[in-house]
Amino acid sequence: MTGAAATLLRFEPVAANDGHFVRVQNVDKTFSSRGGTLKAIDNVSLDLHEGEFLSIVGPSGCGKSTLMMMVAGLSPVTSGQITIKGEKVTRPYTDVGVVFQRDALLEWRTVLDNVLLQIDVRRLRRADYEPAARELLERVGLAGFENSYPWELSGGMRQRVSLCRGLIHNPSLLLMDEPFGALDALTREQMNLDLQRIWMETRKTMLFITHSIWEAIFLADHVLVMTPRPGRIAAVIKIDLPRPRRLAVRESAQFGRYAAMIREQFQAFGLLKEL
Amino acid sequence: MADIVTSPETIEKKLPLRARIGIYVYPTATALFIFIVWEAVTRAGWVSSFILPAPSIIIATSFQNLPLLLEMSATTAAEFLLGFGLSVAIGLPLGALVVYARPVELAIYPLLVAFQTLPKAAIAPIFIVWLGTGITSKVLIAFSIAFFPIVIDTVVGLRSAQPETIHLVRSMGGSPFQVFWYVRFPNALPAIFAGLKVASTLAVVGAIVGEFVSSDRGLGYLVLVANGELKTPLVFACVLTLTVLGIIFYFFVEQLEKFVVRWHVSSRQIETVGTY
Secondary structure, eight states, X not given: OOHHHHHHHTOOOOOOOOSEEEEEEEEEEEEEETTEEEEEEEEEEEEEETTOEEEEEOOXXXXXXXXXHHHTTSSXXXXXXXXXXXXXXXXXXXXXXXXXXXXXXXXXXXXXXXXHHHHHHTTOOHHHHHHHHHHHHHHTTOTTOXXXXXXXXXXXXXXXXXXXXXXXXXXXXXXXXXXXXXXXXXXXXXXXXXXXXXXXXXXXXEEEEESOHHHHHHHOSEEEEEOSSSBOEEEEEEOOOOSSOOGGGGGSHHHHHHHHXXXXXXXXXXXXXXX | OOOXXXXXXXXXXXXXXXXXXXXXXXXXXXXXXHHHHHHHHHHTTSSOTTTSOOHHHHHHHHHHTHHHHHHHHHHHHHHHHHHXXXXXXXXXXXXXXXXXXXXXXXXXXXXXXXXXXSOHXXXXXXXXXXXXXXXXXXXXXXXXXXXXXXXXXXXXXXXXXXXXHHHHHHHTTOOHHHHIIIIIHXXXXXXXXXXXXXXXXXXXXXHHHHHHHSOSSSHHHHHHHHHHTTOHHHHHHHXXXXXXXXXXXXXXXXXXXXXXXXXXXXXXXXXXXOOO
């Protein structure tokens, strides 16, 4: 990345800090409906350090998304507490970029305006961020599409716009909920490489939710494995693979061991049955 | 970056000329065919002119009575335009209130649905008793028929926003008003316009119903008078004028829609006619 761009985007590596960035302590989440109550999250605690990439992997319906919604302050905890930078989360936390599985682009806004939605809602000056928005779009291969509408783009391109929108205001935390889940395998691999590059350039704290074992390992410093509902933490696995990781790392013995550890967890839940 | 994308230039935005002309040619040809058969049937003397006048006679009558028809049109147009305007002015905020204020929803929504099942033509005489035979009663009858689809479609539209987009704006620190302004309202526009288009035709019906019940001017009034005098061609001339008025009005609403929600699926024309 050029120096000018670094200043423009203020993507400075975050200084190493022993402090917890996100701290989830004994959090429960129960949904009540007419049919009764449903426990989605059961006594989950986790620490996310500054500049760390944490993947959460778990079966569908294990409460991964609910956990992310609670970290973002978009959904209240039933009990326990979540703190970010030592402050208790009681309302939407705003120093954050959020990327969902559905790209959540606004169909009536152009690609550039979708990225700048972040700036409009925050009542910041568009002129200050437009060059950075164009630069971000260019870096994810969307140069020339600034004035296109979302419906003119493919699924992978749309999700890239969504990623740019999550980064444009330079948040210290990026929350991603299965962002590449709806993409085809090839595009998904490319997006993983792109995301790794962005993380290495910016060293933002990232929480990444996925149900793909290899995606979780490929990107993360730590992989957190969750049980089926009610979601509990089954294991935390430290991923010790040098970066930048290439796609071929998946064929390495070490990667295979990590994958086996996670798969064994899933087998223990009775989720995977061979033969 | 290695990626498989199409360049913006390859995305076709307009239908080719041949397809665009077809949009007009086909319906015109169908209409012409019907008129020719109609003309032939009446000229052959199979149907009496005072039961079904030939299209040529209707058009001739329209031109002979043009000043009268225009004068009556002005009254009727004022009635349905004001009725429609009132429907929009009350229907849109009411729809938003139903979505945003739970007590309003509980208190008003069921009554609204009940009111809709009421045949408005049947209560039109009451409006006349309350408000007199002038324009006010017609405007209110047009309003009472036209405002319901606007309220319903506004409610449906405002509720149809993708939850993620709302979460997103909230995570940006957006206020409920910003959620409305940036997400819910623009997202509701296609549904709102669907309601407006239905309402635009219903408002015309309302104005005519009002005139039928009691009036001393307007195209509906002229239909009654001409019918009473067995001037069937003039009745048809009134119907023709009403149709033209209705089409012009609908056209304006549709053009406004095309301008405001040009991003919507219904406005996209990306099919190309290819050759194999």
